[in-house]
Amino acid sequence: MKNYLLFVLFILLNNSLSAQQVTGELKVWHTVTITFDGPDTYEKDPINPFLDYRLDVTFSNGKEQFVIPGFYAADGNAAETSADKGNKWRVRFTPNDIGEWSYHATFIKGKNCAVAEDVSSFQKVKLDGEKGNFHILASDKEGVDLRGKGRLKPSNTHYLQFEGTKEYFIKGGANSPEDLLGYFEFDGTPQKHRFEKHIPEWTDEDITWQNGKGKGIIGGLNYLSSKGINTVYFLTMNVMGDGKNVWPWTEEHERYRFDVSKLAQWEMVFSHMDKKGLVKHIITQETENECLLDMGYTGIQRKLYYRELVARFAHHPGIIWNMGEENGITHWSPVGQTEKMRIKMIEYMKGLDPYGNTIAIHTLPTEKDHDRTVTPLLGNKSLDGLSFQIHNLFHTYETTLKWREASESSGKKWVVWLDEIGPAGKGVLPDDFPAQQDTVRKEVIWANLMAGGGGVEHYFGYKYPHNDLNCEDWYTRDRIWDMTFYATDFFQKYLPFTKMKADNSLIDTKDSYCFALTGQVYCIYLKNGGQPTIDLSDAPFNFSVNWYNPRKGGELIKSKIKKVKGGQRVSLGASPTLDEDWVVLVRRIN
Incomplete structure (x- = not known):
């Protein structure tokens, strides 16, 4: 009985230690980190820990399977210790669904095995075969936090899309x-x-490493985010x-x-x-x-x-x-x-x-x-x-x-x-x-978006x-960040842009672009204002007319002409000013 109890205790302790290897917020779109005890080595070991070892971890939830490459992590806390040696090996995984996930590690050793196509002949070593499981909950993040949106991936459109929220992405970047x-x-x-x-932009809630390092770069990134840069x-x-x-x-x-x-x-x-x-x-x-x-x-x-x-x-x-x-x-x-x-x-x-x-x-x-x-x-x-x-x-x-x-x-x-x-x-x-930034606003930011570009x-x-x-x-x-956000924000708020195409044949105003989903929504960008007309011959419906200021952003603006009837070429009226760029938004009234 005594030996049996010791055996049970041994198993429980080992299971407890194994569970502690899984760290991170166990939520969808968050990073799950698994740290393994493996060979004790260092960055310059004659047996190269990056090239001559290979850790792969298979994650599965019964519906999908991901084979994630792992890496050598020295002492497991190298960001703080600057360690170049240790026995920690690590994998990072971002689950795309809630529920139970399992993992299974393969770990091999041999010359250049990390980049080999065929790994069947290499030696299996310590930690190979280790496995476990964990439970993933829904994300609790919101706002701009990418962990609330999901993975940004290609779609079958000309835009990237967040896998979680299904929101399409338009880039405005540094x-x-x-x-x-x-x-x-x-x-x-x-x-x-x-x-x-940018150090003043760093806050007490933000990260640092090694007793306060990183405040400058973190503060700078905080600033860009605060300006709507993505x-x-x-x-x-x-x-x-x-x-x-x-x-x-x-x-x-x-x-x-x-x-x-x-x-x-x-x-x-x-x-x-x-x-x-x-x-x-x-x-x-x-x-x-x-x-x-x-x-x-x-x-x-x-x-x-x-x-x-x-x-x-x-x-x-x-x-x-x-x-x-x-x-x-x-x-x-x-x-x-x-x-x-x-x-x-x-x-x-x-x-x-x-x-x-x-x-x-x-x-x-x-x-x-x-x-x-x-x-x-x-x-x-x-x-x-x-x-x-x-x-x-x-x-x-x-x-x-x-x-x-x-x-x-x-x-x-x-x-x-x-x-x-x-x-x-x-x-x-x-x-x-x-003046040069104004040219960039007109000829770069809005030009790319109105041609169907991704930002x-x-x-x-x-x-x-x-x-x-x-x-x-x-x-x-600072000014260019604002004007970039005004453009990307407009597209995100008001346009089904993944379904729209450039069609300048619909308008007659010089120095202007038209981006359209025929019969539903039309966006016209006027580089120097004007009194545009639009051909709605193929759209015999009623449409609302609103204006938008690409220099200052803000809410949509109503002008004298608030509605037009399609089925013909119609005038949209004059822009709020006639010597500056403006956007006019024409949307079908359901």
Whole structure:
């Protein structure tokens, strides 16, 4: 009897310890972390813990199954301790449904097993076969918090969609500084960005690490969120690139060993971004280094780099993987990836990510660049979106419309974003240059949206203060953030935009765009005001008429003409002012 009781106690203790390995808020769209005791090793061990071990954990709820890659976590608390050794191995999983979930771990060892296609011959080692279960409740988050919306994924439209709420997404984002992760309080990072002016935006409820580090970057992200910005663009690797201050590895010129504590600190920041409604637009390389890994091919270095990114960060509900900034061959970069290299890379990443996160690619700036790089990608089922750079900002509308229509004709609808305008020395200027910002509002923000684009991000030109590489103060573009939000907010509130298309043939006003769902709703953007008429011959219904101020946002405005009768061409009356841009909204009265 005594031995039997000891045996039962042993089992209960082991089950208790196993249960304690599961941490996090056990709710749908929240991160569930499972930490295992595995081999005791360190970042520079001769048996590489990143390449020569492989942890995969299968999660199932009886309806769906996800195989999630795990990773080496040193002592399990490296963000705080800066540890580079320990016996903790970890997996992060974001469940997409409530109820009971089970997990089962496989853990193998052998040369290059982390990136092997066939793993049947490798040695199984400690923690292989460990399993357990947990119960997931409904999310209690609301507002901008992405954990209340669900995973942001491609849809069968030209827009991304949150898997939980089914809300469609229009991007209004910050594109600079691209080396956001060159923050001086991350371990192993050159001391560059401090964001000291944003420290007052940090609150006592926000995270820090190592006795108060991180307040500058967290405060800055809080500020962007408060302005209605919903996306932030940043590089995870710029070795040999412009900034030369961001990499996930233990050293700048290392390719096979990763800085566990730095990546754990990145994870803390990304988790905070989830709470603040900030989608993470992750740029995995730039034009100067697109052939740094495996000379541009998808070999061991590139596969391992992508695996570590996916294992550590793919669980976040708001992720866009961008496979390369200014991708392609150009005269200012010594060597670029070929068409075959680009396609292989895109398809590998799509197959690696177990959640189906969005895969995009960023372009070079000219029309010739677009045609050369993008045309071969039309119809590719692994590519979900295009992140355009355009040298001439006045080409935004035509470029957006061209590639939206081309992708639809190819059988794979892309999201088309405008993420960088030229000339490179200007981009979007600070608030000291309101006239240029007004041009951006008209010719970039509203032009992309009215052509059926998925939104914009704002790049800061290198010839002006707080530019793409040295920005320390997002307040310098306070005005552009407001005007971006006014546009995205209008589309979200008033338009069934996923069903609408550009149709300028319906209107007769110079310098204007029309975005329409025939017979239901029409949105007209007037760059310089006017007295528009609209052809409603195919819509013999009654319609309401309202105006919207794209410079100041706010509520819809009624003018002298409040209703019109369709079945004919009708006048919508004069805009509230005749020398500024306005939006007129025409909606069918049910």
